[in-house]
Amino acid sequence: MTSNGRRWGALAALTLAVTLLAVDGTVLALAVPALTADLAPTSNQLLWIGDVYSFALAGLLISMGTLADRIGRKRLLLIGVTGFGAASLLAAFAPGPGWLIAARALLGVAGATLMPSTLSLVRNIFPEPRRRTRAIAIWSAGASGGAALGPLAGGLLLEHFWWGSVFVINVPIMLLVLVAVAVLVPESRDPAPGRFDPLSALLSVAAIVPLVWAVKDAAHSGVSASVLAAALAGLAAGTWFVRRQRRLASPLIDVTLFARPAFSGTVAASVIAVFAFSGLLFFFSQYLQLVRGYSPLQAGLRELPLTLASIAVVVVAVRVMTRLGVGRALGLSLLVTAAGFVVLTAGEGAGGYGVLALGLIVIGLGVGIAFTASTDAILASVPPERAGSASAVSEMAYELGVATGIALLGTLHTMLYRAWLPDLSALPGTVRTAVEESLASASQALNGDALLAGAREAFADAMQVTSAVAAVLLVIAGVLAWKLVPRHAGPAASPEAGRHEAGEHEAGEHEAGEVVGTIRPM
Structure with a gap:
């Protein structure tokens, strides 16, 4: 393997790792009905099962990112891969909600070692600005595509196996990542890290x-x-x-970066965007199954347009960012995502699948560019030796958005669902409690009762309002990015860096075919 080929092979291994992490963050949404039937969690426990992974991850990202700079990013990545596989087995065979919450927390701890390590390794393997942007676009496609791929993977597994299979599948994939990283990825660290x-x-x-x-x-x-x-x-x-x-x-984070509107604006826009995206995605799989009546596999297949669009956009992401600049590309992509949510809102209240598919495609296109632009802007703001801590900030923004999105938008949806339920006074107390708990438990408790149609309608109406709220938040994030993030973020904002990047343009365009050719077999 040539040196250049080895770099793209290393990128493929790192992208596979982050794809699996992203899948793990959303795959559970599709398993909620089966999980509810088996473990009988309360609505609060169900939210914790979805949230605790991101809470643990976000809490440790800063420390792990800085630790990666010091002890070696590859070393920490290998430790995290091993821990993630072990925690996946604990989650798969959880006998109760408490056990599953604890296992998800351990997955978050392991994930905190993986996320900044993969991104900082990408930053150091590809130091050239244009190649770095293209590599980050591929890495981001793994992250956004993995998040959308989770429901499909979950559907395939749940069609034939029990809900724990969505965690068991992590083990063989993590073994593959472990071998690929050990063979292909070079070690890197801060040569003068200072004291931890x-x-x-x-x-x-x-x-x-x-x-x-x-x-x-x-x-x-x-x-x-x-x-x-x-x-x-x-x-x-x-x-x-x-x-x-x-x-x-030697601080864990250079907090003076947040005084720069370009940096703080990018982070804020990222948090708001992921908040809107993940908060809705958590309930959308349930909507497809419990309201539309699709099986887990059918629901996963109907979310596939989001996955394909977020991956396909990697082909044009670099050109869009070059033509518009980072700030405008980020702002415009968030506005496109908001438009997709508006279409999705209309589709949730209409019959058929076509409008939903169109909304998912538009969302996927917007999210794919947004993730690339925001990540590249944050990483470009620091020198390579501080890539771990910058990666931690980028990933912390993502995970905080996931956790708070599920918590707040999920709670808003639950409140609206309960408020719009039909009159349940004629039901026995235990059945009424089950219906108010969630639509998943209502589907079991009512078992075809006429009130179930009213519960489904309440769930769908709540989804429409939640989607509209998500669209408004994305518009705010888009305007924020357009106003605050400049055309060239970070050190590349200097005239010298701008001329250097322009000089690389022709060579970078030549690389596009090579990159796609390298990744296509994956």
Whole structure:
């Protein structure tokens, strides 16, 4: 294998790892009906099963990203791959909701070692700006495509196996990733990392986890003394963390980056976009099964246009970003995604599948470019030796968006569903509780009762409102990116860097066929 071929082979291995992580983040949505029937979780436990993976991941990303810079990104990636496979087995054979929540938390811990490692390795394997952007586009296609591929993979498995199979499948794939990374991926680290500060690592967790928990619990149960206490504790830890980073010679994160509108605007737009995307996706698979009546496999196949569109857009992502610039490409792609959500809102209230498919295609096209543009802008803002910590910020934005999106949009949907249910006063208490819990439990409790049609209608109406809210949030994120993120983000914003990138344009276009030819066999 040539040196150049080895680089693209390494990218394929890293993309496979992040694709599996993204699949794991959404595959569970399709398994909710089967999981509910087997483990009988409460609505709060069900949200925790969906949320805790992202909570644990987000809380540890900063520490793991900086640790990767110090001990070696490849080494940490190999450790994370092994841990992810082991945690997958624990989740697959969970005997109850509590066990599954704990196993999902362990998956999040392992995922925190994987996400920044893969992205920072991509940053260092491809130091040239144009090749880096193309590599990030492929990596992002793995992330966005994997998120959308989760329902299809879940549908194929659930058609023939029990719900735990969506976790068992992780093990052989992680073994393949383990071998490919060990053989193809070069090691890299910060040559002068400085001292790792354990207190900063602890403060980063103490800041993020309580704040996210407070948002989730307030959305589900309302504002309480425990919610306020958690929020204040998180804010206090965050303030301490920021002050400490300003004083340290080797901080976990260069917090001065957030003073730059380009950087902070990109991060904010990313959080809002992922919030809208993931919060709705979590319930869309349930909508297809429980309202439209599709089997898990049929539902997964009907989400396939989103997957194909988000992967196909990698072919044009670099050209779009070159022509429009990072800021306008990011802003426009988020507005396109918002338009897709508007179409989806109309489709959820209409019969047939065509309008839904059109909405999914538009969303996939927008999301594919948005993920590439935001990730590239964040990574371009730091030198290669700090790629781990920058990758952690990028992934933290993604995971915080996932966690809070499921929590807040999921809670909004649940509240609307309960508010719009038909009169349940004639039902026995246990049956009424099951119907109010979720549509999945209502489908079992009512078992064809005439009230089930009313429950399905309430679920669909709630989905329409949630989709509309997601569209509004995406418009806000798009405007934010258009206004704050410049044409060239980070060090590339200098005139010299701009001329250098322009000089690479012709060579970069020549590489496109080579890249596609290398990846196509995968």
